[in-house]
Amino acid sequence: MKKILIVNSNYYKEISNNLLLNTKKKLLNVKFKISILSIPGAFEIPISIRRNINKFDGFVALGCIIKGQTPHFDLLSSSLFNSILSLSIKYNKPIGNGVITALNLNQAKQRSKINSQKPNKGSEAAHAVISILKNGPKKI
Numbered sequence: 001m002k003k004i005l006i007v008n009s010n011y012y013k014e015i016s017n018n019l020l021l022n023t024k025k026k027l028l029n030v031k032f033k034i035s036i037l038s039i040p041g042a043f044e045i046p047i048s049i050r051r052n053i054n055k056f057d058g059f060v061a062l063g064c065i066i067k068g069q070t071p072h073f074d075l076l077s078s079s080l081f082n083s084i085l086s087l088s089i090k091y092n093k094p095i096g097n098g099v100i101t102a103l104n105l106n107q108a109k110q111r112s113k114i115n116s117q118k119p120n121k122g123s124e125a126a127h128a129v130i131s132i133l134k135n136g137p138k139k140i
Contacts, residue, residue, distance in 0.1 A: 009063030
């Protein structure tokens with residue numbers, strides 16, 4: 001059974017809770033064993049994954065970064081996404097990126113809705129990890 005760690009940045013609790021619910025639902029449907037690590041902010045996601053890299057088959061990063069009046073949004077988003085990509089490539093482990101980057105709270109709520117027509121970012125990130133772990137190369 002594949003083991004997945006969900007790293008949940010809960011700075012925006014309503015957003016992260018919705019992402020977490022959809023992520024868990026998607027992973028449990030394929031019978032993956034999941035563990036959840038809650039952390040205070042998105043900046044802590046890469047180190048949390050790195051500390052657990054050898055214990056799990058894959059990871060889902062969840063959180064939300066909302067643009068403010070300073071360059072913090074751009075710096076944080078860029079470094080977070082680059083770090084996630086680097087960890088995934090270096091350790092050959094899938095990391096689904098379910099971190100919402102939004103211009104405002106309303107956008108973030110729309111992208112983290114439960115039971116809407118569109119999947120939320122959490123289920124999309126879980127789907128990405130599932131597809132990597134379940135679909136190996138096919139012989140031609």
